[in-house]
Amino acid sequence: MTILSIAIAAGLLLTLIIAGTCYYRLYTLRKFQTVKIADLQNQLAILSAGAVGSDERIIRFEQTLSKLKEHQNIMDIGLSPQPSYDHAIRLAKKGVSVNQLIDNCNLSDEEAHLIDRIHGGKQHASHQDLH
DSSP states (O other), X not given: XXXXXXXXXXXXXXXXXXXXXXXXXXXXXXXXXXXXXXHHHHHHHHHHHHHHHHHHHHHHHHHHHHHHHHHHHHHHHHSOOOOOHHHHHHHHHTTOOHHHHHHHHTOOHHHHHHHHHHHOHHHHHHHHHHO
């Protein structure tokens, strides 16, 4: 019977050692998973806070853009169309009359005459003949 008792005691001891080892492995695994879950929850909280901040910045940006568009529209309404001097100079070089410069380029009489004197095709040709 002693051999049987020793065998049973050895089997029980082996079972306790295996159970203890399994328990320790499960304990360390649970501890690792708890730390990992806490880390992931922290990262999620940070991402959520960043997303909320981004939403607020986008809303402020859209409000500012809307104000700028509104301001630009007010400025556009208040401004009269500006004369196109480049176009007027090209036309004057082609020999277009002063009246056509006034009509086509929205120039005043003085502006049209000045451009015609400086860049006009007829005047410009006579200056070249003198030199």
